[in-house]
Amino acid sequence: xxxxxxxxxxxxxFTAYIGQEDGWWVGWVQGVRGVNCQERTREExxxxxxEVLPIMLELNKxxxxxxxxxxxxxxxxxxxxxxxxxxQEAFT
Numbered sequence: 001x002x003x004x005x006x007x008x009x010x011x012x013x014f015t016a017y018i019g020q021e022d023g024w025w026v027g028w029v030q031g032v033r034g035v036n037c038q039e040r041t042r043e044e045x046x047x048x049x050x051e052v053l054p055i056m057l058e059l060n061k062x063x064x065x066x067x068x069x070x071x072x073x074x075x076x077x078x079x080x081x082x083x084x085x086x087x088q089e090a091f092t
Contacts, residue, residue, distance in 0.1 A: 016049050018042065029053060033060050
């Protein structure tokens with residue numbers, strides 16, 4: 001018997017950084033390329049971020065074939081991050 005698969009989604013929270021700049025509300029979601037918005041009001045800004053975020057999540061997960069040479073494969077690479085003076089100097 002096949003399982004009943006639903007297209008219902010799930011909720012995931014992201015952190016948007018918002019603030020006023022030169023009379024506009026501006027904001028972005030750090031770590032999600034392309035989610036930067038600007039609106040006249042705070043609520044309009046949050047609406048724009050909510051609208052753009054799922055679109056950019058979908059676009060960002062699509063393979064960027066133009067950047068990949070034929071015969072190469074994507075391989076996940078996991079690293080452990082820790083703070084050290086050497087690591088901090090490398091990024092400053």
